[in-house]
Amino acid sequence: MRIRRKKHLEERLSLVNNYVLVADRDIPNVNEAIKDKKYFDFVSLFGNENPVEIEIGCGKGGFIVQKALNNPNVNYFAVELLSNIIVMAAENAKEKKLSNVKFFNSSAEYLPRYIPNNSINNLYLNFSPPFPPTSYESHRLTCDRRIVEYKKYLKTGGCVYQKTDDKPFFEYSFDKFVENGFEVYDVSNKIDNGEIENVVTEYEKKFRDKGMPIYALIAIKKED
């Protein structure tokens, strides 16, 4: 049963291979892998020089596909760890015939190998796992190491937009962005009252349907 399900996944992935890039598995050790740079050339990848925005942990891709539909002059690059999830996101983009979105099947930890410095205009973290135990802090997508990397990818003035349902994780992330030199704003109320345009993600819809509060921040990369 398991083999059949995997074969089915491979067939589905092969049908969206124009949309999905896969991280190399040649160097399994992440610290070694990130020294061996294999930077993407976004201009040749998308066939134009439009701004590039990244989402890390895109899940089924509802957010990034809607962003790509709303902003045809922006290129979207969505990263997701799980191949059985990313395939759904890519099928959605293919169905909508989008040419301004690509998916990357990788863990965030490997991104320094692929994302050139100063190449990204904005970065989105939507409902990333909070990993509450302190011993799991290094897995959080807003731990110091990840934020230092985001700062390198982003152009000056570029923003990280983060949303979460988890208040302690929100507060932790807010503090981490401040400590790493970003200018940070709590925009939770502004997305609720429509002052800031908000594209609702799959997880966000579930939480909003239950009446749960959503926490949102914008962290701006200041001049180096």
Ligand SMILES: C[S@@+](CC[C@H](N)C(=O)[O-])C[C@H]1O[C@@H](n2cnc3c(N)ncnc32)[C@H](O)[C@@H]1O
């Ligand atoms: C809770 S889901 C949220 C999905 C989507 N962003 C949303 O808001 O509906 C978190 C997603 O992040 C992915 N993820 C978690 N850690 C990751 C990492 N280190 N690198 C890439 N993706 C990751 C998970 O596989 C999962 O699909």
